[in-house]
Amino acid sequence: MEVLETDLDALRCRMSATKMGYIDDPYIQYFLPRRSIHKPPIINRGTYVRTWSIDHVLENFLSKLEGKKQIISLGAGTDTRAFRFLTKLPKESIKFIELDLYPNCVRKIQSIAKQEALQAMLGVYTIDAKKGILLSESLDILPFDIRRIPETGLPERANQGLPTIVLSECCLCYLEPKEANSICQWFRERFSCVGILVYEPIQGMDSFGKMMKSNLASRGIYLKTLDSYNTVEDQEKRFTDNGFQHTTVLDFAALEREWIPETEKKRIAKIEMLDELEEWDLLAKHYCLVFTTTHSLYEKLNLQKGNDQPNG
Numbered sequence: 606m607e608v609l610e611t612d613l614d615a616l617r618c619r620m621s622a623t624k625m626g627y628i629d630d631p632y633i634q635y636f637l638p639r640r641s642i643h644k645p646p647i648i649n650r651g652t653y654v655r656t657w658s659i660d661h662v663l664e665n666f667l668s669k670l671e672g673k674k675q676i677i678s679l680g681a682g683t684d685t686r687a688f689r690f691l692t693k694l695p696k697e698s699i700k701f702i703e704l705d706l707y708p709n710c711v712r713k714i715q716s717i718a719k720q721e722a723l724q725a726m727l728g729v730y731t732i733d734a735k736k737g738i739l740l741s742e743s744l745d746i747l748p749f750d751i752r753r754i755p756e757t758g759l760p761e762r763a764n765q766g767l768p769t770i771v772l773s774e775c776c777l778c779y780l781e782p783k784e785a786n787s788i789c790q791w792f793r794e795r796f797s798c799v800g801i802l803v804y805e806p807i808q809g810m811d812s813f814g815k816m817m818k819s820n821l822a823s824r825g826i827y828l829k830t831l832d833s834y835n836t837v838e839d840q841e842k843r844f845t846d847n848g849f850q851h852t853t854v855l856d857f858a859a860l861e862r863e864w865i866p867e868t869e870k871k872r873i874a875k876i877e878m879l880d881e882l883e884e885w886d887l888l889a890k891h892y893c894l895v896f897t898t899t900h901s902l903y904e905k906l907n908l909q910k911g912n913d914q915p916n917g
């Protein structure tokens with residue numbers, strides 16, 4: 606299945622951005638030993654904005670709410686975020702549940718099974734590498750086709766009573782809009798305190814967007830929701846129509862401008878010269894971050910009206 610390969614694309618981008626110093630990720634080496642990957646500066650910058658902004662929303666959620674919190678990652682692939690966060694936070698305060706298709710879970714778990722440094726962070730754990738299952742106090746990796754969620758619910762390890770952020774870092778976009786929508790609706794109806802954090806492409810109708818779609822289509826990969834949620838406004842409406850009460854959507858140009866601190870911008874600017882600022886502007890308009898919440902989570906995060914940045 607071609608969609609499985611998209612995880613390797615994301616991993617390579619993160620490796621390149623890590624190697625260049627945009628991202629601090631000591632764990633990625635365990636999942637992609639080949640470090641010779643180098644992506645163009647605008648791709649590294651995009652990977653940085655993507656990683657920084659998702660981390661930012663999650664860190665804010667984890668630090669502002671008391672007690673145990675849950676992050677359910679749809680199509681988590683070989684994301685190392687759980688390990689990065691577990692180095693900084695008490696294990697008992699956080700539960701990551703990572704779902705992906707069976708072959709990608711097996712691949713990830715095989716890497717973890719070889720690395721004591723990763724296992725040491727999990728406390729008591731069990732691994733069944735053949736089944737692609739890892740269970741521990743703070744991280745579960747489970748092979749699960751997320752399209753089943755509306756019918757069968759989540760694997761029983763998930764706890765509907767915990768404040769939860771559902772992360773779709775480029776995953777829901779591969780589903781039919783109806784399927785993606787039913788999943789979001791399922792979470793809103795079952796979880797009282799929930800947010801959905803989505804990173805995905807937008808603006809698929811212009812020439813850059815068409816090129817992006819046709820490059821992927823040549824590999825059998827289709828961004829199925831893109832035409833339905835083509836703009837920032839469409840993305841906002843998507844979640845408002847779905848019954849979520851508070852939605853913030855920013856493209857990467859806005860994220861960089863409004864969220865990323867000046868000190869970080871200066872640091873990033875020194876890493877690599879961006880010869881073509883116009884190219885970056887174009888790319889940055891084609892990706893967005895959506896953060897949508899129920900009223901209960903919104904109140905707990907204490908979002909200020911008119912303040913897009915979720916740390917108030």
Ligand SMILES: C[S@@+](CC[C@H](N)C(=O)[O-])C[C@H]1O[C@@H](n2cnc3c(N)ncnc32)[C@H](O)[C@@H]1O
Binds near residue numbers: 615679681705706774
């Ligand atoms: C672009 S990758 C993103 C991986 C990771 N979230 C990241 O950003 O690094 C998309 C992931 O979604 C997974 N995926 C696609 N469709 C899925 C489905 N129906 N159920 C579970 N996972 C799925 C793929 O296997 C792949 O690992």
